[in-house]
Amino acid sequence: MLKEVSPREEREGNEPLTLGAYGPLLTARERAGSIRYARVQAVIGDSIAPYEQEVLANIKARETDIRTSFQVHSNVVKIMTGQKPSRVLATSLLVEKNICAAMDNRARAELRAGRHSSFALWFDASAGARAVLAGIPLREAEAHGQREGVSELAKNVTHEHTLGRGDPTTQVEGKLIFKAQAYRASELLQQDPTGFFLVDEAVEKIREEVAQPSGTLRGMWVATAEIYLTGAELAQHVYKAIYPLSEECTEPS
Secondary structure, three states: OHHHOOOOOOOOOOOOOOHHHHHHHHHHHHHHOOOOOOOHHHHHHHOHHHHHHHHHHHHHHOHHHHHHHHHHHHHHHHHHHOOOOEHHHHHHHHHHHHHHHHHHHHHHHHHHOOOHHHHHHHHHHHHHHHHHHOHHHHHHHHHOOOHHHHHHHHHHHHOOOOOOOOOHHHHHHHHHHHHHHHHHHHHHHHHOOOOHHHHHHHHHHHHHHHHOOOOOOOOOOOOOHHHHHHHHHHHHHHHHHHHHHHOOOOEOO
16 A cells, blocks of 8 residues: 555654644744754755655556455445545545545654655655645535635635734734735646646745745745755655545546
């Protein structure tokens, strides 16, 4: 199964962290602040790049298992909601459940071991991956008339750190951002129901931000920009690799 692929050294399984479990990771990352790597591309090449190669090789080798994963997940969603998820939603959730969760668990293991630079690396890569996928569940909630649930859904899927804080103004701003993401996702999915345009645009926006002189990221407050971008590109590549395997078990977008 796709979920069996995880960053090396982490053996706790790849179930997504709950918000309660994610909170301490988020706090630890905020406390760590900006991490300066002497050779950030070398760090990426030694860690995230091999992980991506492993994941993509696993996808090619286990297509039947991944199709089964889609079927099982879609049936569970249908039991819970009365309808199967769209292909784009099923694909994004499979990436989040397996790839992002594996990186989260690796980050947690590194934090426990006191390896703060490595913790930040995997946390930032996972955050970048989620940023690419965030518009899809928001669009689904909007499409099904669940406007009041959009911000809550976004919090659960993207772990956006601004929601849930005590500042009402910040929460309102967050809801407006999520609504804009949902609207743009809807536009792009009308043009391209596969979601490829959507993930490509999300990655390109992050790439443009990283290229700015300041190298700051609006979507991630302390992340190392190059690692955040690498995580985004990882999600892009994995999404495109597994989307074709969802064809038999989900509803049209």
